[in-house]
Amino acid sequence: MTTVGGDIVIIGSGITAANMAAHLAEHTTRSIVVIEAGPASTPFAERTAARKRFLAYGENPWARDHLEDQNAFGVTYGFSPNMHVGGLAMHWGGVTPRYSPEDFITNSLYGIGTDWPYTYEDLDPFYQEAEERMGIAGEQGPPAMDPRGKPYPLPPIPVNYNLQQLQLWATQAGIASWSCPSAKATVPYQGRAQCQRCDTCYPVCPSGAKYSPDFTWDALVKSKRVTLVTGTLVRRLVADAKTGRIVRATGNRTDASGEEVTIEGQTFVLAAGFIWSPHLLLLSRDAAHPNGLANRSGLVGKYLAGHRNIGGQISLPLELYPGLNAQHSLVSKQFQRASYPGGKYLRHDLRLWESSVGRGARLRDDKGNLLLGDALLADWKQRAKGATARVRAYYDVLPHRESKFVLDDTRKNRWGDPMPLVTFKDAPESEALRPWQEEELRNLFRRMAKAGGGEVISLASNANDIGQEHPTGGCRAGNDPTTSVVDGWGRAHDHENLWVGGAPTQPSASCCNGTLTFVAVGLRTASAIAKSV
Amino acid sequence: MSDEPTPQVPSRRAFLKVAGTVAATTVAASTAGVVACTPSDSKGTGEAPAATGGARGTGFDRRTLDALGEVLLPASLGSARQKGAVDAFVAWVDEYAPVAEEMHGYGYADIRYLPPDPAPGWRAQLEGLDLLARRSRQRPFAELDAEGRRAVVTAALAPFGSAAIPDALGAPHVALALLAHWTNSPDAWDLALGAKVARDTCRQLQGVERKPLPLAGGDA
Ligand SMILES: Cc1cc2nc3c(=O)[nH]c(=O)nc-3n(C[C@H](O)[C@H](O)[C@H](O)COP(=O)(O)OP(=O)(O)OC[C@H]3O[C@@H](n4cnc5c(N)ncnc54)[C@H](O)[C@@H]3O)c2cc1C
Numbered sequence A: 001m002t003t004v005g006g007d008i009v010i011i012g013s014g015i016t017a018a019n020m021a022a023h024l025a026e027h028t029t030r031s032i033v034v035i036e037a038g039p040a041s042t043p044f045a046e047r048t049a050a051r052k053r054f055l056a057y058g059e060n061p062w063a064r065d066h067l068e069d070q071n072a073f074g075v076t077y078g079f080s081p082n083m084h085v086g087g088l089a090m091h092w093g094g095v096t097p098r099y100s101p102e103d104f105i106t107n108s109l110y111g112i113g114t115d116w117p118y119t120y121e122d123l124d125p126f127y128q129e130a131e132e133r134m135g136i137a138g139e140q141g142p143p144a145m146d147p148r149g150k151p152y153p154l155p156p157i158p159v160n161y162n163l164q165q166l167q168l169w170a171t172q173a174g175i176a177s178w179s180c181p182s183a184k185a186t187v188p189y190q191g192r193a194q195c196q197r198c199d200t201c202y203p204v205c206p207s208g209a210k211y212s213p214d215f216t217w218d219a220l221v222k223s224k225r226v227t228l229v230t231g232t233l234v235r236r237l238v239a240d241a242k243t244g245r246i247v248r249a250t251g252n253r254t255d256a257s258g259e260e261v262t263i264e265g266q267t268f269v270l271a272a273g274f275i276w277s278p279h280l281l282l283l284s285r286d287a288a289h290p291n292g293l294a295n296r297s298g299l300v301g302k303y304l305a306g307h308r309n310i311g312g313q314i315s316l317p318l319e320l321y322p323g324l325n326a327q328h329s330l331v332s333k334q335f336q337r338a339s340y341p342g343g344k345y346l347r348h349d350l351r352l353w354e355s356s357v358g359r360g361a362r363l364r365d366d367k368g369n370l371l372l373g374d375a376l377l378a379d380w381k382q383r384a385k386g387a388t389a390r391v392r393a394y395y396d397v398l399p400h401r402e403s404k405f406v407l408d409d410t411r412k413n414r415w416g417d418p419m420p421l422v423t424f425k426d427a428p429e430s431e432a433l434r435p436w437q438e439e440e441l442r443n444l445f446r447r448m449a450k451a452g453g454g455e456v457i458s459l460a461s462n463a464n465d466i467g468q469e470h471p472t473g474g475c476r477a478g479n480d481p482t483t484s485v486v487d488g489w490g491r492a493h494d495h496e497n498l499w500v501g502g503a504p505t506q507p508s509a510s511c512c513n514g515t516l517t518f519v520a521v522g523l524r525t526a527s528a529i530a531k532s533v
Numbered sequence B: 001m002s003d004e005p006t007p008q009v010p011s012r013r014a015f016l017k018v019a020g021t022v023a024a025t026t027v028a029a030s031t032a033g034v035v036a037c038t039p040s041d042s043k044g045t046g047e048a049p050a051a052t053g054g055a056r057g058t059g060f061d062r063r064t065l066d067a068l069g070e071v072l073l074p075a076s077l078g079s080a081r082q083k084g085a086v087d088a089f090v091a092w093v094d095e096y097a098p099v100a101e102e103m104h105g106y107g108y109a110d111i112r113y114l115p116p117d118p119a120p121g122w123r124a125q126l127e128g129l130d131l132l133a134r135r136s137r138q139r140p141f142a143e144l145d146a147e148g149r150r151a152v153v154t155a156a157l158a159p160f161g162s163a164a165i166p167d168a169l170g171a172p173h174v175a176l177a178l179l180a181h182w183t184n185s186p187d188a189w190d191l192a193l194g195a196k197v198a199r200d201t202c203r204q205l206q207g208v209e210r211k212p213l214p215l216a217g218g219d220a
């Protein structure tokens, strides 16, 4: 049995944890220990080789990025069984839009959903801090659609030739678009190289231009401000029956030894992502807390949220050259800030990419004749001419209380802990609107195609249909302990020294990529922890 | 697939799933202690995926394969570039690591693996092409004239009626695999587009706003 500990114990080493640890290291003198279930994965020096094999064969560039027996089941859209240093953001695309002010007050504005216990304005400084820590490159959109307190820390990713053409088309369709903000260094930043257009941001950036949490861990470990303990799965939090204070955590090594580990600390921070944070709270039930810790409201593991999308391919009478920097896109937040006085509710983002769909070589012509050699190339040259745009809108889905996971006794890890079984469910108001919302989005894309003299090639909702992307929830924040798990700062209503960071605390998931917000929310919590210790 | 553009990778085949339902059986009595770690430096404990691949020497009959390349690939490439494309294909097959872990997608939570070694099947098909040439035209495939080779390839590909070129790794015939490998290369895309786009190449961010230059020296 090993015992480790520090004043502040952070569970999980994902992107939220990394930025929270960095904030705490700068704003407190307390010792910080971080416990991560998985090992370190592919070192930076090996990422060029990993990229090569990903491009050649589709191999996973992240060695040992999961534990064989620790997984969630059911509808786990947006979730992979990811457990290694840096968490899911070792794989992420680095796309970092902010939510819009409306997200925080849908109930006040539209009478649906739940207002967050804080506003966009309250979060703005932490958005800025997240953007500065991660080095976000972005272009300020029209302020009414894209409000922010300070400029982006890094200049935007340039709008490439293809996107310029698509931007003109969007303008014709009445849509304002701009360079999508991304965690990609457009100039050398904090030791990271300038982006080199390698175009494999998702899943692996060989140059280090894309922010990944291991960079922060490296710096924190080197500075000796943080001890990072890897390969250790926290399996229980132990609470004092009378005071509710967390007195320790217990877990096991995830290597072959399986050794027991005790983790001692004064302050415990759950930053283990949207599934594993509430999972640990439920697993930690005891006589004084028979429904799990922090669960007076019965809402731990509930109100799992996310958004869905409609995407499409549109053929246009333009001349594009697919492959210029295909992972970069244009964004518009025009429809995220729409108002619906007495009308139906739909809020969505809009993204535009170049696409090679329909522009590739083919084996047979329209008559079924085999195309070989120069005939194949001649046919391909014809097909390659012109342009295809990829469009996609994430739309806002409000979560049902019973959008949740349960502990599934039929699937257990090596220690016998039941794994989560996930079911996402739309709130009734979202469910009722869904057919209309999706048809509105398809109509928008049809209108856009028409405005450019083009044609819709395909329109589809995302693969798992019911699935929710950029999942959040499971420990929702609120002021009322009977309807929320943590307060507006992320502190558990029931345990004064237990905090939950980032995604799990969000009452809803907006309609754009969520990770920047998870980190900003985590930083807001870190600022409160720093004041409390 | 959702979040970002679908990367240019072979499609996923879920023929072999071992998502985390299997409980580990070996909890050995090791005394390994809890270690602090530096995640991304070269002393990190990650195992490079590159180390799992290896030159296996898949033993294609190069004479027949080169002849097949001459039928499939544009003659306007010139014989050196045709041969270069075949070399690249052979190297790619040689370096393949069967049943390696696929990149995890967005939208599923099971671990998926790449296919087993396709080389033996492709090698047999190559031999089959040669046998077909010998039986139907009384000469080895490599010794047939262009028209004879085309006829043999057309017959061999008759069962594959689809217009789409499959992913190279999932190609049900060696001819389709070779064709897919070439048509997926940045050079082939440049030829088709008539411009120097150099997809998948790492270079400067500067200049990305300019229209790509036409291919130097005309195109094939
Ligand atoms: C392919 C892909 C592309 C993506 N692209 C984008 C994008 O472009 N933009 C965007 O906004 N989002 C994107 N995302 C989503 C983004 O990666 C996640 O939202 C984000 O990384 C979540 O971070 P987190 O810190 O909340 O949790 P996680 O990354 O899940 O980190 C949690 C960590 O806690 C550890 N842990 C869990 N339980 C325990 C325990 N009991 N004991 C010890 N350790 C534990 C885990 O091992 C893990 O390392 C993408 C995701 C994927 C998979």
Ligand code: SF4
Residues within 6 Å of the ligand: A184, A185, A194, A195, A196, A197, A198, A199, A200, A201, A202, A204, A205, A206, A207, A208, A209, A210, A327
């Ligand atoms: S384009 Fe290339 S260099 Fe730039 S962030 Fe993406 S992978 Fe890294």
